[in-house]
Amino acid sequence: MSGAVAQGERVVAAIDQGTTSTRCLLFTHSGRMVAVAQREHRQHYPRPGLVEHDALEIWRNVRRVVPAALRRAGLEPSNVVALGIANQRETTVVWNRHTGIPLARAITWQDTRTDAIVERLVSDGQTGLYAGISGLGPATYFAGPRLQWLLDHVPGAREGALSGDVVFGTIETWLIWQLTGGPDGGRHVTDVTNASRTMLMDLRTLQWSDELLTALRVPRRMLPEIRSNSEVYGHCTGVLDGVPVAGALGDQQAALVGQTCFAPGEAKCTYGTGGFLLKNTGSRIAGSEDGLIPTVGYLFGDDPVYALEGSIAMTGSLVQWFRDALGMISTAAQIETLAMTVPDNGGCYVVPAFSGLYAPRWHPDARGVIVGLTSYIHRGHLARAVLEATAWQTREVLDAMNRDSGLPVTRLKVDGGMTANHLLMQFVADVLDVPVERPLGSEAVSLGAAYAAGLAVGYWPDPEVLRRNWHRAAAWEPDMDPRLRRSEHENWGRAVDRSFGWARPGS
Amino acid sequence: MAKPIQSIERAAAVLRLLGGAGRPLALAELAAALDLPRPTAHGIVRTLCDEDLAGQDPSTGRYHLGDGLTRLGSAWDRHDLRSRAMNWADALAATTGCAVFLGVPEDRGVGLVHHVFRPDGTPQRLRTNAVQPLHATAWGLCLLAFAPVAARPPQEMERYTRRTVTTAAALADVLAETRRRGWAADAGGYEPDVGRVAVPVRSGGGLTVAALGIGAPLEELFGPGGRVRPDPLAALTSAAGEIAASLEAER
Ligand SMILES: Nc1ncnc2c1ncn2[C@@H]1O[C@H](COP(=O)(O)OP(=O)(O)O)[C@@H](O)[C@H]1O
Numbered sequence A: 001m002s003g004a005v006a007q008g009e010r011v012v013a014a015i016d017q018g019t020t021s022t023r024c025l026l027f028t029h030s031g032r033m034v035a036v037a038q039r040e041h042r043q044h045y046p047r048p049g050l051v052e053h054d055a056l057e058i059w060r061n062v063r064r065v066v067p068a069a070l071r072r073a074g075l076e077p078s079n080v081v082a083l084g085i086a087n088q089r090e091t092t093v094v095w096n097r098h099t100g101i102p103l104a105r106a107i108t109w110q111d112t113r114t115d116a117i118v119e120r121l122v123s124d125g126q127t128g129l130y131a132g133i134s135g136l137g138p139a140t141y142f143a144g145p146r147l148q149w150l151l152d153h154v155p156g157a158r159e160g161a162l163s164g165d166v167v168f169g170t171i172e173t174w175l176i177w178q179l180t181g182g183p184d185g186g187r188h189v190t191d192v193t194n195a196s197r198t199m200l201m202d203l204r205t206l207q208w209s210d211e212l213l214t215a216l217r218v219p220r221r222m223l224p225e226i227r228s229n230s231e232v233y234g235h236c237t238g239v240l241d242g243v244p245v246a247g248a249l250g251d252q253q254a255a256l257v258g259q260t261c262f263a264p265g266e267a268k269c270t271y272g273t274g275g276f277l278l279k280n281t282g283s284r285i286a287g288s289e290d291g292l293i294p295t296v297g298y299l300f301g302d303d304p305v306y307a308l309e310g311s312i313a314m315t316g317s318l319v320q321w322f323r324d325a326l327g328m329i330s331t332a333a334q335i336e337t338l339a340m341t342v343p344d345n346g347g348c349y350v351v352p353a354f355s356g357l358y359a360p361r362w363h364p365d366a367r368g369v370i371v372g373l374t375s376y377i378h379r380g381h382l383a384r385a386v387l388e389a390t391a392w393q394t395r396e397v398l399d400a401m402n403r404d405s406g407l408p409v410t411r412l413k414v415d416g417g418m419t420a421n422h423l424l425m426q427f428v429a430d431v432l433d434v435p436v437e438r439p440l441g442s443e444a445v446s447l448g449a450a451y452a453a454g455l456a457v458g459y460w461p462d463p464e465v466l467r468r469n470w471h472r473a474a475a476w477e478p479d480m481d482p483r484l485r486r487s488e489h490e491n492w493g494r495a496v497d498r499s500f501g502w503a504r505p506g507s
Numbered sequence B: 001m002a003k004p005i006q007s008i009e010r011a012a013a014v015l016r017l018l019g020g021a022g023r024p025l026a027l028a029e030l031a032a033a034l035d036l037p038r039p040t041a042h043g044i045v046r047t048l049c050d051e052d053l054a055g056q057d058p059s060t061g062r063y064h065l066g067d068g069l070t071r072l073g074s075a076w077d078r079h080d081l082r083s084r085a086m087n088w089a090d091a092l093a094a095t096t097g098c099a100v101f102l103g104v105p106e107d108r109g110v111g112l113v114h115h116v117f118r119p120d121g122t123p124q125r126l127r128t129n130a131v132q133p134l135h136a137t138a139w140g141l142c143l144l145a146f147a148p149v150a151a152r153p154p155q156e157m158e159r160y161t162r163r164t165v166t167t168a169a170a171l172a173d174v175l176a177e178t179r180r181r182g183w184a185a186d187a188g189g190y191e192p193d194v195g196r197v198a199v200p201v202r203s204g205g206g207l208t209v210a211a212l213g214i215g216a217p218l219e220e221l222f223g224p225g226g227r228v229r230p231d232p233l234a235a236l237t238s239a240a241g242e243i244a245a246s247l248e249a250e251r
């Protein structure tokens, strides 16, 4: 896709390195996207629970999509004032700094091979140590345990790390290093948002914690330097030769910036495969009760802005399951058509606890249930119940966030593939009882990376001007009888109760 | 490989012609366009009418695409349409500064499948799923002109403003003009101060599946003498082309 762009126009490039694909997007000063190019990469599933990516394939794809996007816009590298990166978080790479070759495939955020390591940390009573310093209780999502696994299982990894030949990075670190020269002077840096997802960084000092490094047996010299989200890390050599690499953020934090949630209390939810709700908490580090995660929102300059994050494991993926496993619809969008064949859920509820319930309930032994089945129920009711599950899960996360002290969320900015579904967005507004708004241009993740890079080189003077680029494309106002909201909420809660304790230990 | 069957090739050509013309065609026009003797062209088009793939207007004797075509395969799901159109609709709102609508034929009206707010920060209400009158809105007129099988002119034409088209004769003129120039407009026919322009979105084979339109305060879309301003019209036409291409590409 490309749009008209004047010759000689200066643009900011963003790389969105996601779980399934790598994209390059070009943005103008007004935040308008003028071109995008995309390439998928292979998912490696060596065993159940293991999900790996080939870091070299991802790097190869970056070198392809960047020139492709420029071609589509009819622009040259000299038109690009800066490059920003947003990336899948917590995916872990170790490589040899002299050859640029990874020692193993990258272990992705969905990979659960570290569950034994994590269980041991918990049973050893170390939860408080990690939560106290990094803000994160031990979980298989995070990069630190993955790095320990690689050091212990990949031949040569630990020796190489100790001798300084083998280095670690999450995906943005890997890409910045390659972009700025690789073995030939590449910059070995990470940013505070990605570092905040490793379980290795002190959330207050924004530096690696010696205590946690020791606890996880990670040699300090293999770690990248932690930098802000918006500064010139280095300059590209080769692809985009001479262009400053000037922004990097984890994808969900990038969306927070792209949605210009710059004031405490402002929140966004990205509805894709999963759902990710982040609320700006300003200079305050929120508590991590209820399974919500305090994290760095962004660091522009000297003072970090923190965020509170709640994630929902299954949102779009439940729709995919409804389509692919049940065959009820042939495209994700058709779930709205099917749901509109009935006026309500007919008393039917779907709780998508496919691998347990996460924030804010934490029942690993829960499994999915469909309740309220009667002979009256047909496909349309199930379609509604599938969509409503996304809304009620959002409500639970938002309620937990509002229990946290600080400003309550009074409106929610949304982005991601599911915002195409207007019935769902209306229902989200109805059950949250706050207005839901979609911005023009649904590329909040990439836009956030572009903003960080453009701010660093003065293309934009300060974050406040970026607010003027945010335009409301749609708004859904709450329109539900409070009594109905209350009784449906209660029904959802009763449905969730029925999902508990289904999985037996060891299954 | 089996030899192609000439009569089927010709029948396909007739369908393409009827679908692409944007107006009903006389037998003489069909025969001339296909370079066929009149009796041959007549045999083909009569057979298509029997199969309900073509239809004949009883008053003028001209031919158009038949109802049966809309039932061939399934028509586009309206939410698939929205999904395919969404990025282009956003880009169109950004470049024109207008609100964007996507409408499809529905019982006695045009059903709004998608709506993007005018990006000026003013309070607006989402109109998705609203049904608006065919004869009074640019998107309705667009469907009447380019999707005459699916959208039929109403018997009663209610007046909404001073500018609403309310007689069959006036409507026929407007539709003829719309077909001639390829786009539809209402200069305040539904709401007095709002102007609208719409173009057809065609799927493979030339069938019009939706109307893509923009709406804005009257004077922003219409210049002196009621002429539509060229820039938004060009952006609208190119967005409709991109949406059509995305329908074509991934079906
Ligand atoms: N109209 C829709 N209604 C409901 N779900 C949808 C719709 N369109 C897409 N989805 C879901 O959204 C997800 C894709 O959104 P996207 O933002 O591209 O996700 P990701 O970035 O995680 O790959 C898929 O899981 C799909 O099932």
Ligand SMILES: [Mg+2]
Residues within 6 Å of the ligand: A018, A272
């Ligand atoms: Mg994505």
